[in-house]
Amino acid sequence: MFNITELDDLICSQLRRQDLAHCARVNKTWHSIVIPFLWGDLSCLEHDSKAQRDAFGRLVIEDYHQGQQHRGLQDAPSLPFVSSLAKYGPFVQKLPRPSALRSILLPSSNSAQPQPINDQDLELTEQALIPHLYVHCPNLQVPSLFLDDVDLESDIRLRTLAQFVMPRVHRLTFGSFGTGLEAWKLKYLLNHCSSTLTELALLFSIVYDEDARDEQQGQEASAPWTRLKRLKLKRCVDGSSSKAFWTWLWKRCGQVELLEVDNIRDVACSLVAGIQTFMPHLNKLLLQHYSLSATAITDLVSSTRHGWKELTLRHIIPLKGSTKEAVMKQCYQVESLVLFGRCGFTDKEVVQILSRNPVLHTLAIMENESSWNNRNLTLDARAFADVHPVTGEIQPWACESSLKVFKAKITGIPRPDLQRNGMLQEKYPEKYPGEGRDMQSRVYDRLARLTHLEELCLAPEYEPWNQFECLEMSLESGLHKLAGLKKLKELRVLSIRTRIGVKEVQWMIEQWPELRGVYGLLEEHNDKEAAEWLRQYHPEIRTE
Numbered sequence: 001m002f003n004i005t006e007l008d009d010l011i012c013s014q015l016r017r018q019d020l021a022h023c024a025r026v027n028k029t030w031h032s033i034v035i036p037f038l039w040g041d042l043s044c045l046e047h048d049s050k051a052q053r054d055a056f057g058r059l060v061i062e063d064y065h066q067g068q069q070h071r072g073l074q075d076a077p078s079l080p081f082v083s084s085l086a087k088y089g090p091f092v093q094k095l096p097r098p099s100a101l102r103s104i105l106l107p108s109s110n111s112a113q114p115q116p117i118n119d120q121d122l123e124l125t126e127q128a129l130i131p132h133l134y135v136h137c138p139n140l141q142v143p144s145l146f147l148d149d150v151d152l153e154s155d156i157r158l159r160t161l162a163q164f165v166m167p168r169v170h171r172l173t174f175g176s177f178g179t180g181l182e183a184w185k186l187k188y189l190l191n192h193c194s195s196t197l198t199e200l201a202l203l204f205s206i207v208y209d210e211d212a213r214d215e216q217q218g219q220e221a222s223a224p225w226t227r228l229k230r231l232k233l234k235r236c237v238d239g240s241s242s243k244a245f246w247t248w249l250w251k252r253c254g255q256v257e258l259l260e261v262d263n264i265r266d267v268a269c270s271l272v273a274g275i276q277t278f279m280p281h282l283n284k285l286l287l288q289h290y291s292l293s294a295t296a297i298t299d300l301v302s303s304t305r306h307g308w309k310e311l312t313l314r315h316i317i318p319l320k321g322s323t324k325e326a327v328m329k330q331c332y333q334v335e336s337l338v339l340f341g342r343c344g345f346t347d348k349e350v351v352q353i354l355s356r357n358p359v360l361h362t363l364a365i366m367e368n369e370s371s372w373n374n375r376n377l378t379l380d381a382r383a384f385a386d387v388h389p390v391t392g393e394i395q396p397w398a399c400e401s402s403l404k405v406f407k408a409k410i411t412g413i414p415r416p417d418l419q420r421n422g423m424l425q426e427k428y429p430e431k432y433p434g435e436g437r438d439m440q441s442r443v444y445d446r447l448a449r450l451t452h453l454e455e456l457c458l459a460p461e462y463e464p465w466n467q468f469e470c471l472e473m474s475l476e477s478g479l480h481k482l483a484g485l486k487k488l489k490e491l492r493v494l495s496i497r498t499r500i501g502v503k504e505v506q507w508m509i510e511q512w513p514e515l516r517g518v519y520g521l522l523e524e525h526n527d528k529e530a531a532e533w534l535r536q537y538h539p540e541i542r543t544e
Contacts, residue, residue, distance in 0.1 A: 008033050012033065015037070024038055035088065036091045042095050043097075046100045056104060059084055060105055060132065060133050062084075063084050063085045063136075064128060089136030090136075092139065092140055094141060098157070101133075102126065102130070105129045105130060126160065130160055131160055131163075134163075134165075142165055142168040142169040144171040144172075145165065145169045145171070147172075147189070148174075148175045149180075152181060161192075162188060162189055166190075167196070169193060169197060171201075172197060175204055176205055182206070183206050186245065195227055198227045200228060200232070202233055202234070204235065205237040205238070206237070206239060224252070225252055228253060230258045232260040232262075233259070233261050233262060234260070234262035235262060235263050236263070236265070236267045237266070238267055243267075246274065247274065253274070254278055258285075260286040261288070261292070261300060263291045263292070265291070268292075268299065272300060280305060282305075283307075283310070284311075285310070285312070288313075289316070290316065290317055294320070297316065297319070297323050301327050302330075309334060309335045311327075311330055311337055312338040314340035314341070318344035319344030319345070324344055333359065335360060336364075337360065337364070338362070339364070339366065339377060340366045341366075347383040348383050350377070351384060354398075354403075355386065355396075355398060356398055357398055359402055360398075360399040361404045365407060365409065366407065378408075378410070379409065381443050385439070385442035385445070385446050387442060394445050397449070400449045404455070405453075406453060407457035408457075408458070410443060410470065411467070412469055414435055414469070415469060415470070415497070416436055418468050418497055440472060440478055444471075444481040448484055451484050451485065451486075453488055454514075455488075455489060456488060456491050456492070458492065459493060459494045459520060467497065470496040472498060473498040473500050474498070474499040474504060477499070482511075486512065486514070487514055489514050489515060490518075492519045493519070493520040495520065500518075518543055519543065521543055
C-alpha cells in the first residue's frame with residue numbers, strides 16, 4: 001500500500017473487516033498486505049452477522065469435503081489441490097470460543113434451509129470439522145478461554161481441547177453452572193496446558209470421586225506451568241470424598257505469586273497446606289467473600305512463608321480478636337494494603353499501620369460499592385494528623401519515605417464556608433472560630449511529609465454523594481504546604497467540595513513538575529474555571 005510496514009500495519013489495524021475485504025481485492029500487493037489482518041482475528045465471528053458466520057462455516061465445510069474427495073482419488077498426488085484453509089489458516093491467530101465454533105460449523109445451520117440439529121451433523125462437526133480447522137491454524141493463539149459443563153460434556157470435545165487448544169491457552173477459567181465437574185476431566189485438560197499458561201481461575205463444584213480414568217489421565221506427562229503467576233479460586237466446592245484433586249493442583253502451582261480467594265468452603269484447609277508446602281513464591285493475597293470464616297481468614301493470612309507483599313481485603317466479615325491480630329501482623333510488613341469497606345478496622349488502626357510499616361508504598365481505602373457510608377472506613381482528620389498530645393508536633397511515620405499511593409477519605413473537617421452558603425447543615429461545627437482551617441493545616445502538614453507520593457486520592461470511587469467535611473485544597477487553606485511533593489503525578493478529588501481555582505492549578509503546575517492529571521474538578525464555581533484553564537493552557541494534564 002505505502003511500502004512502509006509500520007504505516008501499513010497502523011492503517012490496516014484500524015479498518016473494519018468489510019473494508020479489509022475490499023482492500024484485498026484491489027491488487028496483488030494490497031492483497032498480500034491486507035490478508036494477515038483479514039484472517040488474523042476471527043474471534044469477531046461470535047458477534048458478526050449470521051451471513052458472515054454462515055459464510056465462514058460453509059468455507060470450512062467445503063474445504064473439509066474437498067480434501068476428503070481429493071484424498072479418495074487414486075491419482076490424487078498428480079492433481080493440484082489448493083485448500084483455502086491451507087492457504088489462509090497460517091494467518092489465523094484468534095478463533096471463536098469452542099462453544100461458538102460448534103454452532104458456526106454445524107452443517108445444518110449453514111445450509112440454504114437450516115434444519116434441526118441432528119446427531120450426525122454434531123458428530124461430523126466435533127470429530128472432523130473442528131479438528132480440520134485447528135490443524136490448519138498452526139499459529140493460533142488463545143489469550144483467554146472459558147470452559148463450562150457443556151464444553152466438557154463428551155470425550156470427543158475433551159480430546160479436541162487437549163490436542164489443539166490447551167497447549168496454547170494463556171488465561172484459563174473453568175466454570176460450572178450445572179451439577180458440577182468431574183475431577184478426572186479437569187486433570188486431563190490441565191495436564192495438556194503448557195508453559196504459556198499464566199492465569200488459572202476455578203469457579204466450579206467437583207462431583208464424583210476420581211475413577212480409573214482419573215488415574216490414567218492424571219499420570220500423562222505434561223509441561224510444567226513455569227509462567228503460572230495468578231490463581232483465582234471462586235465458588236470452589238468439592239463433593240467428592242477423597243478431595244485429591246486439590247493436592248494435585250497445588251503441586252503444579254509452584255510459580256504462583258498472586259492468589260485470589262472467594263467462596264471456597266471445604267477447600268480452605270487443603271489450600272493452606274498447599275500454600276505452605278508447594279507455593280514458595282506466593283506473596284500477594286486477595287480475600288473477597290463474606291462466606292470466608294474467621295478461622296479460614298486467620299489460617300490463610302498466616303500461611304505465607306516470607307510475609308505478604310500485597311494484601312487486599314474485600315467483602316469480608318468484620319475482623320475481630322485473633323483474626324484481626326493475624327491480619328494486623330501482616331499489615332505491618334506489606335508493601336501494598338487495599339481495603340474495601342470497613343473490614344473491622346478503625347481509623348486509629350490504619351494510622352498505626354502507617355506509623356509502623358517502613359516498606360508500605362500503597363494504601364488504598366476504597367468504598368465498598370455494595371454498601372453505604374456507615375459501613376465504609378474513613379479517616380478522621382484528627383486521627384490522620386497524628387499530633388503528639390504533649391508537644392503538639394506531627395509524629396513521624398515509618399512509611400514517609402516509601403509511600404507512593406495514598407487513597408483514603410479524610411473527614412471530620414468543619415467547613416463553615418459551606419455552611420454559610422446553606423449547602424450543609426452543621427454536622428461538624430467549629431468549636432472555636434478558625435478551627436476548620438487549623439485542622440486543615442495539620443492535615444496538610446501530615447501530607448507534606450509524604451514526599452515520595454505519586455498519586456493522592458482524597459475521595460473513593462463509589463461515593464454516592466458529595467463530601468463536605470473535607471480539605472478545601474485552596475492556597476488560603478494551606479495547599480502551599482504540599483510544595484515538596486515533587487513526584488506527584490495524579491491528584492484525585494472526585495465528589496469532594498474543594499475550592500480549587502485557577503491560581504491553585506497554576507501553583508500545581510509550577511510546584512509539581514511531574515503532574516499528569518487532576519481529576520474531579522466540579523463543573524461549577526472556581527473548579528470549572530480551573531478545569532477550563534487546564535484544558536486551554538495545559539492539555540497534557542488530564543482532567544477526566
